[in-house]
Amino acid sequence: xxxxxxxxEVASPPAAWGIRRAVRMAFPEPAALAGDxxxxxxxxxxxxxxxxxxxxxxxxxxxxxxSYGEMGEALIHAAVPAGESVDLLVLAYSIxxxxxxxxxxxxxxxxxxxxxxxxxxxxxxxxxxxTALRLVDAYARSGGLRRALLLVVEQNSLPYDPGIPVTxxxxxxxVALLFGEPLPGERPAxxxxxxxEPAGAELLRNSDPSQPGTGVWWELAxxxxxxxxxxxxxLLADHDSGRLVTVDLDGEVPR
Amino acid sequence: xxxxxxADPALREQLVDTICDLLPLxxxxxxxxxxxxxxxxxxxxxxxxxxxxxxxxxxxxxxVEISVEDLGRDDFGxxxxxxxxxxxxxxxxx
Amino acid sequence: xTALLAVADYLPPGRVPIEELAGDFGLTPMQVKVFxxxxxxxxxxxxxxxxxxxxxxxxxxxxxxxxxREHRVRYVLHARTFPTVVPYxxxxxxxxxxxxxxxxxxxxxxxxxxxxxxxxxxDVAGRLLAADADPGxxxxxxxxxxAFTPEAGMVPGTSFFGEGASACLVAPAGDRDRVxxxxxxxxxxxxxxxxxxxxxxxxxxxxALAAAVLAAVERAGLTVDAIGxxxxxxxxxxxxxxxxxxxxxxxxxxxxxxVATAGHxxxxxxxxxxxxxxxxxxxxxxxxxxxxxxxxxxxxxxxxMVLQH
Numbered sequence: 312x313x314x315x316x317x318x319x320e321v322a323s324p325p326a327a328w329g330i331r332r333a334v335r336m337a338f339p340e341p342a343a344l345a346g347d348x349x350x351x352x353x354x355x356x357x358x359x360x361x362x363x364x365x366x367x368x369x370x371x372x373x374x375x376x377x378s379y380g381e382m383g384e385a386l387i388h389a390a391v392p393a394g395e396s397v398d399l400l401v402l403a404y405s406i407x408x409x410x411x412x413x414x415x416x417x418x419x420x421x422x423x424x425x426x427x428x429x430x431x432x433x434x435x436x437x438x439x440x441x442t443a444l445r446l447v448d449a450y451a452r453s454g455g456l457r458r459a460l461l462l463v464v465e466q467n468s469l470p471y472d473p474g475i476p477v478t479x480x481x482x483x484x485x486v487a488l489l490f491g492e493p494l495p496g497e498r499p500a501x502x503x504x505x506x507x508e509p510a511g512a513e514l515l516r517n518s519d520p521s522q523p524g525t526g527v528w529w530e531l532a533x534x535x536x537x538x539x540x541x542x543x544x545x546l547l548a549d550h551d552s553g554r555l556v557t558v559d560l561d562g563e564v565p566r
Numbered sequence: 567x568x569x570x571x572x573a574d575p576a577l578r579e580q581l582v583d584t585i586c587d588l589l590p591l592x593x594x595x596x597x598x599x600x601x602x603x604x605x606x607x608x609x610x611x612x613x614x615x616x617x618x619x620x621x622x623x624x625x626x627x628x629x630v631e632i633s634v635e636d637l638g639r640d641d642f643g644x645x646x647x648x649x650x651x652x653x654x655x656x657x658x659x660x
Numbered sequence: 661x662t663a664l665l666a667v668a669d670y671l672p673p674g675r676v677p678i679e680e681l682a683g684d685f686g687l688t689p690m691q692v693k694v695f696x697x698x699x700x701x702x703x704x705x706x707x708x709x710x711x712x713x714x715x716x717x718x719x720x721x722x723x724x725x726x727x728x729r730e731h732r733v734r735y736v737l738h739a740r741t742f743p744t745v746v747p748y749x750x751x752x753x754x755x756x757x758x759x760x761x762x763x764x765x766x767x768x769x770x771x772x773x774x775x776x777x778x779x780x781x782x783d784v785a786g787r788l789l790a791a792d793a794d795p796g797x798x799x800x801x802x803x804x805x806x807a808f809t810p811e812a813g814m815v816p817g818t819s820f821f822g823e824g825a826s827a828c829l830v831a832p833a834g835d836r837d838r839v840x841x842x843x844x845x846x847x848x849x850x851x852x853x854x855x856x857x858x859x860x861x862x863x864x865x866x867x868a869l870a871a872a873v874l875a876a877v878e879r880a881g882l883t884v885d886a887i888g889x890x891x892x893x894x895x896x897x898x899x900x901x902x903x904x905x906x907x908x909x910x911x912x913x914x915x916x917x918x919v920a921t922a923g924h925x926x927x928x929x930x931x932x933x934x935x936x937x938x939x940x941x942x943x944x945x946x947x948x949x950x951x952x953x954x955x956x957x958x959x960x961x962x963x964x965m966v967l968q969h
Contacts, residue, residue, distance in 0.1 A: 473748060
């Protein structure tokens with residue numbers, strides 16, 4: 312059971328709150344669930360009924376796809392240190408997975424140490440993860456969290472032609488960002504959401520347009536894995552929504 | 567169960583017999599050796615929906631009307647506890 | 661403190677008796693009789709020619725407080741019972757925002773708590789507005805879905821979904837319908853098709869829902885006696901009677917009026933019942949009340965929120 316008091320304006324999250332660990336993983340194989348005939352039958356019905364009012368029908372060629380439950384579980388195991396527990400888990404995605412009706416975030420709460428409060432943010436294109444990050448910050452300010460886990464996922468199968476332009480990711484990928492106050496020896500990465508583009512920040516670009524959902528977060532996880540090279544300020548921008556995020560590595564950059 | 571000690575023992579016995587009789591019908595399988603002490607959920611794997619079907623089947627079989635207003639989870643403990651509930655909640659004929 | 665500035669709902673006029681749905685779901689006449697006699701379900705609303713956009717538009721049309729405040733709406737959230745309700749990347753909520761002139765809003769869906777996602781969305785909206793520290797900011801929280809597939813048509817052995825929608829304008833502060841607390845119990849262990857887990861779920865349902873209500877009430881620093889009324893989810897009447905027995909709360913103070921005539925309106929139930937409670941004069945100024953819901957279907961969430969009218 313997770314309980315929350317009133318949401319009220321609080322100046323900032325806990326003192327040293329930031330990204331403690333970042334993990335990125337590719338999932339080149341289809342989900343284990345994709346081979347389950349009971350699942351396949353259920354999915355076929357769900358999709359047919361979902362598409363019918365739009366005059367669309369499932370693509371008859373074979374589609375397999377990934378499960379955000381399976382991907383999220385692997386990310387949780389990689390990102391959450393042994394013996395630690397998580398208070399909040401936010402799952403951000405845009406393209407649905409092969410279990411479009413499943414409460415995947417609730418399942419991930421069950422497999423995540425600490426049985427965190429968990430929910431999903433979706434239907435916002437590439438901005439879903441930016442909104443999810445905003446929510447991690449918002450709950451850290453007023454929800455009394457010690458640790459939060461942001462999972463940004465995308466998978467590579469859309470078993471129908473939606474009749475409007477769409478980018479289906481080339482590969483199933485996920486990024487996990489563990490937030491909290493750093494333990495001794497950890498490199499904190501402070502996150503903030505400026506209203507305007509700050510001077511002196513390095514713009515992180517998504518170098519791979521075939522990975523619209525995870526792209527820039529994938530790059531961020533890569534940067535966070537590099538050895539320390541003095542203070543840096545990274546800027547992440549979502550061009551659709553205009554959302555900006557800065558990540559300060561290895562100490563405060565003078566503002 | 568002191569709250570049910572006013573129930574007519576003959577009526578209760580009839581209800582227990584009828585419930586046991588109806589078990590195979592609602593569970594859609596053979597059920598042997600059920601008694602007043604048989605647990606409905608644990609021993610027979612009965613779901614709450616099936617339990618309710620059992621109550622309504624009982625109405626039809628005995629041509630009575632049962633008030634389901636206060637029927638709670640505890641009443642579905644055993645064949646006997648369900649019989650006690652029914653005995654105490656028969657509605658007078660309209 | 662988060663406050664609900666305005667609440668509205670929409671139920672389409674079409675009513676379908678549950679007996680007519682029996683065939684779609686392979687129910688025997690006896691099973692339907694159980695739903696009617698015991699669960700007190702009667703008919704559900706359906707809008708056979710309408711879309712999700714139509715339902716949501718219907719709810720927003722009742723929000724008298726929205727016109728003139730469009731520019732203040734920072735967020736538009738759609739609370740989802742089912743995570744995917746339209747073909748990707750179609751987005752009727754964005755279409756609605758265009759119609760309404762909500763051009764500046766961040767528009768997204770929030771969920772994975774099944775039918776308890778409506779309370780989640782109110783909490784999420786409140787946290788975002790509080791973090792923005794912009795006293796003029798507002799969030800529009802939408803709920804409601806189409807019963808588009810059998811999975812979204814009924815909850816086996818428990819309820820039938822009815823089509824409809826709710827809309828709620830959330831403010832970071834206000835003096836009416838303030839959110840005092842929120843509790844959510846996520847039970848991912850029920851993410852399985854195993855029949856023994858389904859039985860276990862039925863066994864714990866009322867206790868877990870009662871525990872969520874109690875946790876929210878305690879978090880608000882109150883006791884259950886102080887709660888004037890409970891605005892439930894419309895899953896069925898009997899589940900709530902059991903919750904009342906567990907809580908020792910009078911069932912007359914749970915607004916079950918819409919169970920028999922509207923069915924379980926996805927995440928919109930609590931706000932549909934809010935309207936009924938106001939019409940019946942059950943919400944008294946200053947008195948705390950509870951909105952509560954259980955979400956089920958491959959994973960379960962039991963949630964409750966305490967508000968003060």
